[in-house]
Amino acid sequence: MTSERKIAANRANARASTGPQTTRGRTRAARNALRHALSLPVCSIPALLEEVEALAGEIAGPGANAEIQELARRVAEPQIDVRRVRYARHQFLSDTLTGQYYISPHSPDSVPNFGAAFAIQI
Numbered sequence: 001m002t003s004e005r006k007i008a009a010n011r012a013n014a015r016a017s018t019g020p021q022t023t024r025g026r027t028r029a030a031r032n033a034l035r036h037a038l039s040l041p042v043c044s045i046p047a048l049l050e051e052v053e054a055l056a057g058e059i060a061g062p063g064a065n066a067e068i069q070e071l072a073r074r075v076a077e078p079q080i081d082v083r084r085v086r087y088a089r090h091q092f093l094s095d096t097l098t099g100q101y102y103i104s105p106h107s108p109d110s111v112p113n114f115g116a117a118f119a120i121q122i
Contacts, residue, residue, distance in 0.1 A: 038088055042081050052076045 020026045042048045052073060060072035 038085060042077050042084070048080055048084065052080050055079060 020029050037045065042052060053076075055076035056069060056072040059075055060068045064072065
């Protein structure tokens with residue numbers, strides 16, 4: 001059983017967590033799903049639907065009956081979806097790592113200089 005105190009805290013948190021407050025913030029949040037379209041089902045995008053059908057055809061093989069073709073589509077759809085997620089992740093990382101403000105952890109600028117802290121004072 002949830003205590004009254006916890007219920008009150010949850011309600012207070014819910015009132016504070018209302019999302020973006022400004023028009024600019026709401027506009028930006030509304031475009032989040034459009035950036036990579038990962039929220040859309042694979043079969044709602046015609047180009048991906050063609051890829052699903054092609055992969056399903058390879059999985060089912062020539063001369064497969066309707067039931068086998070449907071099962072092959074069920075296997076092909078998540079495979080195409082995983083590939084789409086991997087591509088979006090690759091694009092995100094590529095864009096991030098080539099950004100002008102990114103400093104590689106292996107660059108000389110990112111390594112702290114501890115020489116002064118460990119210098120022997122004579």
